[in-house]
Amino acid sequence: MDINVKVKSNISIRAFYLFFIITSLQLGVGVMGVPRFIYLEAGADSWISVLIATSYILVVLFVMIFILKQYDNADIFGIHRDLFGKWLGNLISSVYIIYFIATLFSVLITYIEVVRIFIFPTLSPLVMGLLMIILAVYSTLGGLRIMVGVCFLFFILTHWLLLLLIEPAVQIDWDHFLPMFQTPMPDLLKGARATSYTFFGIEILFLIYPFIQNKKGMHFPIYMAAIWSGLLVMITTIITLGFFNGEQVxxxxxxxxxxxxxxxxxxxxxxxxxxxxxxxxxIIPNIILLLWGATYGIKRIYKLPQKVSIYALAIPLLIGCWLLDEHFQIQWIIDKINELGFWLVYVYPFLLLPLVLIKKKWKQRKRGEKNEA
Amino acid sequence: MKKAKRKATNSFFPIKAEKLKQTLEDQFENSTDLSFSIFEHSGQKLAVFYLSYQVNSERIENMLLKTLLDSQKEWTVETILNEVPLNTGQKMDKLEELLTNLINGHVFVYVEGEKQVVSYLMLNIEQRSLTKAETESVVIGPQVAFTESLVTNLNILRWRMRSPDLVFEKIMLGKRTPKEARLIYLKSVANETDVNTMRQRLQDLEVDEVEDANVLMQYVEDSSLTIFPQFYSTELPDRASYAINKGRIGVIVENSPAAILAPTTFFSFFESTEDLYMRWNAGSFLRILRFISMFISVMLTPMYVASVTFHYELIPTQLLISIGQSRANVPFPPIFEALLLELLIELLREAGARLPTKVGQTIGIVGGVVVGTAAVQAGITSNILIIFITISALASFTAPSYLMGTSIRVLRFPMIILAGILGIMGIVFGISFLIIHLLRLTSLGRPYLTPIYPFRMVDLNKVLIRFPQQFQGKRFLSFRPKDRVRFNKKKAHEKKDIDE
Incomplete structure (x- = not known):
């Protein structure tokens, strides 16, 4: 396995699309329920929690970009290989892949549950799962460019839903946000942590980085994506908390x-x-990107063709959707993924950073010694 | 010297005139149409032969025979070529070549004892005159349509685009019954890769025969499994020349009144040349109307089926009462009712297309008015559904391309079935699937949904809304034409202050 990825120019994408990739992956099932989770921790000052979370994500993104810039054209799997060697590196990469698959699974079952609660109480989760997995497999088989197209088009085709929030937005009772700035800092941080499941998705940058054509122009779309997702969560939180009173939320x-x-x-x-x-x-862009991430990782590490692994993943996922339909089981799974993802997405880059820098220094010194000798 | 010797041994000629006649008659079994006459002329035997229905016999008599027989010369291949006042003279010496050309309308003169035979092209093509476009009728703008004759079509195109840049590349298609085709593009504008791809696809075609341009289109398209046409087939010369001027590639085939235009985007199937001839705001309005009607055509009936079958809550009470009243007597589930009526509409359309025009109109009235009213009164269908179905049928006919219109009509059926089984989830699934499918399609290797994805801001002024002409300074850049600029926008549109 090479540390750096060689990408043909006909499958690379413009940095502009990073905005859509990251927002598509960040905004998924999480947004539907997140205002409640934040409220339970941070109360009337929930919006501050969202602000904290968004700023923290911007910092994480900065670190991620910084790590990636230390290499020519590497992704997280290549970096692992470089830092930890073959065995340990592959092991950590496998954790990453498992995280992708688990997130994918949680997105699927959460959405299926929502559909069953709101629209079809009697609908078999197998049918719903089948519908979504057909779409995911069909577009993933088309390749990265098709998937980015799906993210881009579905982003545009779903954002009109915001207009439907105007009606509740004008009925907001601003008193619900009073008293302001009374929540203690630990609660605010807990509130920020409650958004972690919603804001998952920035980790795709670690995988998609080698495919970006104009790497110089990538900062703006990446930061904008995090800001946009933060803004949307902020808007929904404010409208929800303003429209419902605390008890209702x-x-x-x-x-x-x-x-x-x-x-x-x-x-x-x-x-x-x-x-x-x-x-x-x-949801579809979510599933597609996660499915791609998982199968691409498997291809990078174990050299299994994606055409095989996509089907090999889709079938167990489908069976999983079918078997797991209890609300508490689903919540349990999401909590576990939340735990794993929190460390992997929000903390891990900070651990990776010094290692990458030390390794780089060490390499430079070695090269220097060689030159001297 | 050596070469000449080998030629002589390979050659079918010289041969006795009678034997030549015998050979040819054997080839065309008992053909009474092979006209073979032998003239004794100043000691020489001259054989003149042709297929009588393929050639213009008046020209043969006036130009060829008169010259040959009036003079007292000794004729050889060279003197014939020099002195007969016709400019399509050719020498040939192989039997196969002779036979193909005989079929293609050549007249042959053979001087007994010569090693070669002289031929003249005197093809007489029966063709219809130029008529108005039938399937792509337009209200304003040029009305003339392509005909079945390749020569006429070339003539029309050349007369619309008098540029030395315009290339008509000849390509023969079909192995058993070859047909002439032309690859048409502007040398200085069209993208070279695209031209090469198209040429390659046409040359690599291994088929017995190409029936029509629309068949050829299916042979060379990117994906044959999809329902969407990936090349535009048009019968309007102005549409063809407009596209070629913008850097696209055209293909016309003998005996077909359609020109293939490639590459094509999904959106160009909803563009009519009329949008250009009208004022930009009216044209844009019509174009948006067509996009909306495509959406209505695919979505309206499924939405009705889904909400009446599963989601009564979606419909406000007032509306629900009137829908409920109209459905009160209907014994069938909505999906069955909808499929029945859609089928009826399709039957009417198909019957109208097959029958002679006069009868067709009658059938339309009988089918539409009588059956529709009777079905409602008999309590088989609800009249609200009839309104929806009629609207969506009308909407599907607004697509300027008949091929695309048909595709959209066919798409309605799976959508209705999905809506009938899975309700609103089925509709969203269907739409998502369609979008992903469209994203995966390419036309001549170029993405089908461009310029929406891959997103290209500069091209948007030609797609959903047609901007005024002064903003159209650039060609459609998504197809990467060689020459990107049509005119300099600054020169075309000088800004002045008020009262200057």
Whole structure:
């Protein structure tokens, strides 16, 4: 396995699309329920928690870019190989892949659960899983460019949903945010941590970096993506907390979706149905990118062709969706993934950074000695 | 010297005139159309032969025979070529070559004892005159359509684009019954890779025969499994010349009244040349209308089926009451009802297309009005669904390309079935699948959904909204034309302050 990845120019992508890739992966099932989780920790000052989380993510992104820049064209798997050698490196990379698969699975089952709660209580999770996995496999087989296209188009096709929040937004009771700045700092940080599952997705940068054509122009779209996701979570949190009172927020599982019930037109009402269905278009880019990430990692480490691993992954995932349909089981899985992801996405880059720098220094010194000799 | 010797041994000639006649008659078994006459002329035997229905016999008599027989010369191959006042003279000495040319409308003169035979092209093509476009009718702008004759079509195109840059490359298609085709592009504009790809695909084609341009299109398309056409087939010369001027590649085939245009985007199937002839705002309005109607055509009936079958909650009470009243007597589930009516519409369309025009109109009235009303009164269908189905059928006919319109109509059926089984989830699944499918398609290797994805801001002014002409200074850059600029925007649009 090479540390650096050689990418043909006909499969590379413009840095501009990083914005859509990262936002697509960040905004998924998490947004639907996140205001409640933040509220449970941070109360009326939840918006500060979102602010903290977003700023922290910007720092993580900065570190990630810094790490990647130390190499010519490497991804996380190559970096692991370089730092830890073959065995340990592959082991850590495998954890990364398992994290991708687990996140993918959690996204699938969460969405299936939402559909069953809001639209079809009797629908078999197998059918829903099949629908989504067909779409995911079909677009992943098309290659990276197709997947980026899906992210891009579905981003545009789903953001009109924001317009449906105007109606609840004008009915906000600003008193709900009072008293301001009274939550103690530890609670605010806990609130920020509650957003971690929602903001997962920046780790895709570690994989997709070698495929970027114009690496000089990548900072702006990457930071914008994190800011945009932060802004959306901020908007939804503010509207949710302003529209419902504290007790209502604490009681509702998918608070954001409940908001959409209040918009109605003369020919259509109960738009939460439409939103839950349309949310499939938010979920698909998630699944696609995670499926790609997992299979691409397997290809990098174990040299298994993606065409094989995609099917090999899809079938167990489908069976998993079918077997797991208890709310508490799903919550348990999400909590575990949350735990793993938190360390892997938000803390791990900081551990990686000194190692990368030391290794680079060491290499330079070695080269220097060689030159002297 | 050596070469000449080998030629002489290979050659079919010289041969006795009678034997030549015998050979040819054997080839065309009992053909009464082979006209073979032998003239004794100042000691020489001259054989003149041709297929009588393929050639213009008046020209043979006036130009060829008169010259040959009036003079008292000794004729050889060279003197014939020099003195007969016709400019398509050729020498040939192989039997196969002779036979193909005989079929293609050549007239042969053979002087007994010579090693070669002289031939003249005197093809007489029966062709219809130029008519108005039928399938792609336009209200304003040029009305003339391509015909089945290649020569006429070339003539029309050349007369629209009088540029020495315009190339008509000849390519023969089909192995058993070869057909002439032309690869048309502007040398200084068209992308070379695209031209090479197209040429390669045409040359590599291993088929018996090419029936029509639309068949050829299916042979050389990027993906044959999809329902969407990837090349545009048009019968409008102005559309073809417009596309070629923008750097696309055209292919026309003998005996086919359609020109293939490639590469093509999904969006160009909803563009009509009329959008250009109209004011930009009216043209843009029409174009947006077509996009909306495509959306309606695919979505309206499935939405109805989904909400009436599964999601009553979606419909506000007032509307639900009227829908409920109209459906009260209908014994069928909505999906069955919808499929029945869609089928009826398709039947009407198909019957209308197959029958002679006069009968077709009658059938339309009988089918549409009588059956529709009777079906509602008999309580088989609800009248609200009839309204929806009619709207979506009408909407599907707005696509300027008949091929795309048909594809969209076919797409409705799986969408209705998905909506009937999985409700709104089925619809979202169907739409997502379609979008991913469209993303995966390419046309001549260029992405099908460009300029939306891969996103290209500069090209958007030609796609969804047609901007005024002064903003159209650049060609469609997504297809990477050699010459990117049509005109300099600054020169075309000088800004002045008020009252200057």
């Amino acid at each position: 604490a009681r509702r599982e998918w608070t954001l979706l409940s908001l959409f019930k209040f918009q109605q037109f003369s020919f259509i009402e109960r738009l939460d149905f439409v939103v839950v269905a349309e949310w499939m278009m938010v």
